[in-house]
Amino acid sequence: MSNACATCPVRDRAACAVLSEAERTTLVTAGHTRDLKRGETLFHAGDEGTACATLVSGVLKISSVSRDGDERILALVHPAGFVGEMFQPFANYDVVALTDARLCTFSQNDMENAISRYPVLAHALLRRSQEDLHTTRQLLELTGKNSASEKVSSLLLALAQAASESPCHPVREFELPMTRGEMANMLGLTIETVSRQFSKMEKSGAIRRSGVRGIEIVDPAPLRQASESSAASD
Amino acid sequence: MSNACATCPVRDRAACAVLSEAERTTLVTAGHTRDLKRGETLFHAGDEGTACATLVSGVLKISSVSRDGDERILALVHPAGFVGEMFQPFANYDVVALTDARLCTFSQNDMENAISRYPVLAHALLRRSQEDLHTTRQLLELTGKNSASEKVSSLLLALAQAASESPCHPVREFELPMTRGEMANMLGLTIETVSRQFSKMEKSGAIRRSGVRGIEIVDPAPLRQASESSAASD
DNA sequence: CGGAGGTTTGACCACACTCAAGCTGCGTGG
DNA sequence: CCACGCAGCTTGAGTGTGGTCAAACCTCCG
Numbered sequence: 001m002s003n004a005c006a007t008c009p010v011r012d013r014a015a016c017a018v019l020s021e022a023e024r025t026t027l028v029t030a031g032h033t034r035d036l037k038r039g040e041t042l043f044h045a046g047d048e049g050t051a052c053a054t055l056v057s058g059v060l061k062i063s064s065v066s067r068d069g070d071e072r073i074l075a076l077v078h079p080a081g082f083v084g085e086m087f088q089p090f091a092n093y094d095v096v097a098l099t100d101a102r103l104c105t106f107s108q109n110d111m112e113n114a115i116s117r118y119p120v121l122a123h124a125l126l127r128r129s130q131e132d133l134h135t136t137r138q139l140l141e142l143t144g145k146n147s148a149s150e151k152v153s154s155l156l157l158a159l160a161q162a163a164s165e166s167p168c169h170p171v172r173e174f175e176l177p178m179t180r181g182e183m184a185n186m187l188g189l190t191i192e193t194v195s196r197q198f199s200k201m202e203k204s205g206a207i208r209r210s211g212v213r214g215i216e217i218v219d220p221a222p223l224r225q226a227s228e229s230s231a232a233s234d
Numbered sequence: 235m236s237n238a239c240a241t242c243p244v245r246d247r248a249a250c251a252v253l254s255e256a257e258r259t260t261l262v263t264a265g266h267t268r269d270l271k272r273g274e275t276l277f278h279a280g281d282e283g284t285a286c287a288t289l290v291s292g293v294l295k296i297s298s299v300s301r302d303g304d305e306r307i308l309a310l311v312h313p314a315g316f317v318g319e320m321f322q323p324f325a326n327y328d329v330v331a332l333t334d335a336r337l338c339t340f341s342q343n344d345m346e347n348a349i350s351r352y353p354v355l356a357h358a359l360l361r362r363s364q365e366d367l368h369t370t371r372q373l374l375e376l377t378g379k380n381s382a383s384e385k386v387s388s389l390l391l392a393l394a395q396a397a398s399e400s401p402c403h404p405v406r407e408f409e410l411p412m413t414r415g416e417m418a419n420m421l422g423l424t425i426e427t428v429s430r431q432f433s434k435m436e437k438s439g440a441i442r443r444s445g446v447r448g449i450e451i452v453d454p455a456p457l458r459q460a461s462e463s464s465a466a467s468d
Numbered sequence: 469c470g471g472a473g474g475t476t477t478g479a480c481c482a483c484a485c486t487c488a489a490g491c492t493g494c495g496t497g498g
Numbered sequence: 499c500c501a502c503g504c505a506g507c508t509t510g511a512g513t514g515t516g517g518t519c520a521a522a523c524c525t526c527c528g
Contacts, residue, residue: 087361123350126360129367136367136374137308180508188378195507415475423517426477429476429477430477
């Protein structure tokens with residue numbers, strides 16, 4: 001609530017970066033900072049008048065559950081990402097923290113007002129929405145017609161990329177933000193298949209595992225090759 | 235170029251519907267009406283500075299081709315829909331007419347200008363973009379973890395819906411706008427599997443086929459049931 | 469009438485799913 | 499501090515759905 005913008009790690013990349021200092025301050029007085037622990041839910045599918053938010057740190061998942069109870073992960077959200085269905089009266093999806101996370105939240109109303117007041121903000125959100133659409137399409141492409149090893153390789157590279165601060169090069173060693181089951185749900189596979197792929201990749205020397213979530217990418221080449229054609233989502 | 239808006243069949247549903255009569259006329263002088271024959275390409279992946287367009291009539295597909303040459307259909311576009319990656323210097327996807335189609339096209343520049351001049355237009359496009367994101371996610375959900383019969387049933391119902399003018403009830407009898415191969419590419423199946431599903435559905439009495447693209451939905455119940463949980467794209 | 473693109477159908481096969489058992493790592497409580 | 503328990507992970511064996519390959523059939527058009 002106090003002006004956290006000054007030290008905000010995503011101040012240059014988030015949607016609000018297009019606003020002037022004064023405008024941003026005005027906007028922030030309408031919003032709240034919120035902290036989530038791993039596993040905590042931000043929005044629940046079916047909720048009425050959900051808010052929206054910019055992710056400051058951590059990783060979120062956007063998912064839906066079919067009536068037979070299994071979850072489908074539709075997207076990941078990384079810092080500077082924006083979540084919230086601003087024009088929907090009811091939320092369509094669950095949004096849950098995969099890691100401890102911090103966000104900057106706004107009510108639908110406040111956001112609508114801000115959009116009307118600052119056209120440049122609408123512009124920025126439009127741009128971001130198109131990017132989200134693009135990454136969703138990439139995931140659609142990936143899950144459509146590829147083998148299990150292609151899917152897992154792509155996801156692994158995408159996660160390595162996301163774990164890195166620099167936008168270009170993936171980090172060599174990192175912690176997976178998700179369980180095997182979540183990776184499976186995201187890729188349209190089963191837990192067992194994902195697990196087997198990891199074992200295979202370790203046996204072939206492409207990766208090394210430390211603990212169950214620690215990953216070191218020893219040789220990216222076979223992964224890149226396996227992921228041919230398209231990298232996984234954001 | 236002359237004011238076609240007066241008789242435009244999507245004048246109330248397209249993005250430009252939020253503009254005043256005068257504003258709309260101004261915008262249209264920047265744009266061009268364009269007619270496409272079935273199979274004709276609007277944008278080609280990799281093209282520089284592609285335009286964008288509102289679809290007036292017909293059906294388009296948005297797709298990408300992996301380097302091994304097979305196409306993946308990522309979305310369908312129906313009348314009043316908007317296509318074009320306004321912020322991308324190069325097009326990411328192919329956009330091709332599935333049926334004869336008519337569009338209202340604008341250059342990236344003209345569109346950028348219009349967005350700046352008419353904030354309400356940016357707002358409308360943002361809304362539409364979020365809807366596109368939603369339908370893409372529905373398709374992602376569908377193709378993720380469902381059986382072939384669920385996929386084909388869902389697509390069939392979605393196409394019946396789209397073929398109808400009324401937003402609520404699907405039409406009983408219609409022409410498929412796409413080939414078996416295109417349906418397969420969209421659902422992540424093969425031509426043969428799609429074909430087998432159609433045969434099965436006809437044998438069970440749920441549908442009747444006339445010619446190869448004519449479909450009559452005799453009994454929607456088993457289709458709805460098979461499509462459990464989520465309907466296919468737009 | 470002939471050809472081509474698209475569709476249907478069949479036989480076979482493989483990849484990923486299912487079911488089942490055992491293991492690892494971690495947190496809790498005695 | 500160790501024992502226990504539980505959630506998540508790994509590994510194996512067997513099965514089934516949808517893919518592959520191949521041939522025949524429509525149907526539309528020149």
